[in-house]
Amino acid sequence: MKATVVVRPKEGILDPQGEAVEGSLRKLGFDVSRVRVGRVVDIELSAENNDEARGQIERMCTELLANPLIESVEVSLDGS
Amino acid sequence: MKATVVVRPKEGILDPQGEAVEGSLRKLGFDVSRVRVGRVVDIELSAENNDEARGQIERMCTELLANPLIESVEVSLDGS
Numbered sequence A, B: 001m002k003a004t005v006v007v008r009p010k011e012g013i014l015d016p017q018g019e020a021v022e023g024s025l026r027k028l029g030f031d032v033s034r035v036r037v038g039r040v041v042d043i044e045l046s047a048e049n050n051d052e053a054r055g056q057i058e059r060m061c062t063e064l065l066a067n068p069l070i071e072s073v074e075v076s077l078d079g080s
Helices: A016-027 A052-066 B016-027 B049-063
Strands: A002-009 A030-044 A071-078 B002-009 B031-043 B072-077
Touching: A002 B031, A016 A030, A016 B031, A016 B049, A030 A052, A030 B002, A030 B016, A030 B072, A052 A071, A052 B016, A071 B049, B002 B049, B016 B031, B031 B072
Parallel strands: none
Antiparallel strands: A002 A030, A002 A071, A030 B031, B002 B031, B002 B072
16 A cells, blocks of 8 residues: 655744745745745555554654654555 | 645655665564655745746746656645
8 A cells, every 4th residue: 555644844843944945946036935845755555454554654653754743744545 | 826846756766765764664663665755845926827836836846846857746736
């Protein structure tokens, strides 16, 4: 099964990478604001069903993929 | 208008970050394979309509956000 985990800096949390990208885009002449940069992690995992997959992904996030204090996580599954 | 740009390493391109995450997840006991790590960039931009927004985003990708030789880009717009 394929899962996609999108990890973003939470609202209100400083995002230096986003600020750097925003500054560069402005210098290039683009009229942008509120640029935020996060990570996307695509994972192929073994799971019997979607519930088990979601449980596994949740544990992966807690143990490695995200810092729940400053990051929010969005999971989507693509059964295959 | 809000846009979300997802930048992923292209199929077949080496992804050391993905390999590192895959190794760590396996050490933690997860049965995973083919882990790939990319970036997600959320941008608030000024555009009259979706076509203009897509044109702008395309230029941002070419000029700053992605390396077309090794990365693929997926754009989604959320008019607001």
